[in-house]
Amino acid sequence: xxxRPFRNVxxxxxxxGSEDKVGPVFAYYDETTRPQDLGVIGRxxxxxxxxxxxxxxxKEDPAVSGQRRGLPAFQAIxxxxxxxxxxxxxxxxxxxxxxxxxxxxxxxxxxxxEDRELTVIVxxxxxxxxxxxxxxxxxxxxxxxxxxxGVTGRWLFSMEDVFVHLLEQDxxxxxxxxxxxxxxxxxxxxxxxxxxxxxxxxxxxxETWQSPKDSVAxxxxxxxxxxxxxxxxxxxxxxxxxxxxxxxxxxxSSS
Numbered sequence: 001x002x003x004r005p006f007r008n009v010x011x012x013x014x015x016x017g018s019e020d021k022v023g024p025v026f027a028y029y030d031e032t033t034r035p036q037d038l039g040v041i042g043r044x045x046x047x048x049x050x051x052x053x054x055x056x057x058x059k060e061d062p063a064v065s066g067q068r069r070g071l072p073a074f075q076a077i078x079x080x081x082x083x084x085x086x087x088x089x090x091x092x093x094x095x096x097x098x099x100x101x102x103x104x105x106x107x108x109x110x111x112x113x114e115d116r117e118l119t120v121i122v123x124x125x126x127x128x129x130x131x132x133x134x135x136x137x138x139x140x141x142x143x144x145x146x147x148x149x150g151v152t153g154r155w156l157f158s159m160e161d162v163f164v165h166l167l168e169q170d171x172x173x174x175x176x177x178x179x180x181x182x183x184x185x186x187x188x189x190x191x192x193x194x195x196x197x198x199x200x201x202x203x204x205x206x207e208t209w210q211s212p213k214d215s216v217a218x219x220x221x222x223x224x225x226x227x228x229x230x231x232x233x234x235x236x237x238x239x240x241x242x243x244x245x246x247x248x249x250x251x252x253s254s255s
Contacts, residue, residue: 001111002111002112002152003230004107004153004168005041005042005057005058005059006057006058006059006060006061006062007055007056007057007058007155007166008055008056008058008099008100009053009054009055009056009099009100009102009157009164009166010052010053010054010055010056010098010099010100011051011052011053011088011089011098011100011157011159011162011164012051012052012054012085012086012087012088012098013050013051013052013085013086013087013088014047014050014051014052014084014085014086015050015083015084015085016047016049016050018084018085019045019047019218019220019221020220021081021083021084022045022052022081022084022085022220022221023045023220023221025077025080025081026043026045026077026221026223027221027223029073029076029077030043030223032073033073035225036225036227036228038067039058039059039060039062039065039067040056040057040058040225041057041058041059041224041225041228042056042057042222042223042224042225043055043056043057043221043222043223044057044118044120044219044221044222045219045220045221045222046120046122046217046218046219046220047217047218047220048122048204048215048216048217048218049204049205049208051088051122051162051204051217052085053120053122053164053217055118055120055166057224059228088159088160088162089159089160090160098159100157100158100159100162100164101130101157101158101159102155102156102157103130103133103134103156103157103158104130104133104134104137104138104154104155104156105153105154105155105156106137106138106141106146106153106154107152107153108146108147108151108152108153112152112153112170113152113170113171115170115171115172116152116168116169116170116171117168117169117171117174118166118167118168119166119167119168119169119174119216120164120165120166120167120216120217120219121164121165121166121167121215121216121217122162122163122164122165122204122215122216122217123162123163123165123201123202123203123204123215124161124162124163124201124202124203124204124206125158125161125162125163125200125201125202126161126199126200126201127160127161129199129200130156130158132199132200133156133163133197133200133201134156136193136196136197136200137154137156137193139196140189140193141154143189144189145187145189145190145193148187148189149169149173149174149177149187149190150169150170150172150173150174150176150177151167151168151169152168152169152170153166153167153168154166154167154168162204163201178213203215
């Protein structure tokens with residue numbers, strides 16, 4: 001069965017051009033504090049315009065595991081990135097308010113190719129339109145388009161007027177789809193979905209947007225636990241005992 005990590009998304013403002021200040025902070029603490037011991041097995045730090053998008057990957061949903069502790073160096077990270085990363089939502093009072101709301105997910109039945117990639121797409125959304133956006137994607141995902149474009153999973157999140165789309169695809173098919181978009185030759189079915197979404201979604205920064213690739217966030221730090229894999233985890237689960245005879249703080253750091 002295909003393993004997928006449980007993902008949270010943190011959305012903040014970030015000073016444009018400060019990726020080289022923020023990335024090394026996480027790189028240092030990811031290497032020295034072993035987040036994997038607290039269930040965090042990977043992360044993507046991404047930027048788009050003045051946005052900071054932090055995708056945290058865990059072994060499983062904290063609601064299931066009960067593991068809700070943040071990084072051991074949470075306070076140190078928060079202090080070091082504070083000059084560059086600040087809260088996004090107007091209602092922000094504590095770090096939990098920087099966690100985007102998940103509102104739709106889809107994965108196909110059965111196993112998918114091992115060679116997959118994750119793309120982080122960011123757009124401006126009409127606040128409160130999650131239901132309409134989810135409906136459009138659900139209708140599309142029930143058809144052939146995901147298979148044709150190599151989609152192996154999608155997860156949608158919102159934060160006030162920010163829409164974050166985690167798109168998992170077969171790497172080879174993803175490259176072909178990008179080539180189609182760059183050549184202004186998107187599949188008719190894809191164009192139909194974009195048209196249906198247009199009342200609710202648009203470019204994050206319309207004045208600079210030129211093509212769909214301008215909505216793709218840039219990954220500036222990627223970390224994966226080097227000494228953990230789903231196979232290792234499965235091997236550590238003790239086999240059932242045989243039956244006897246007759247007889248389960250900061251806006252941008254979070255965790």
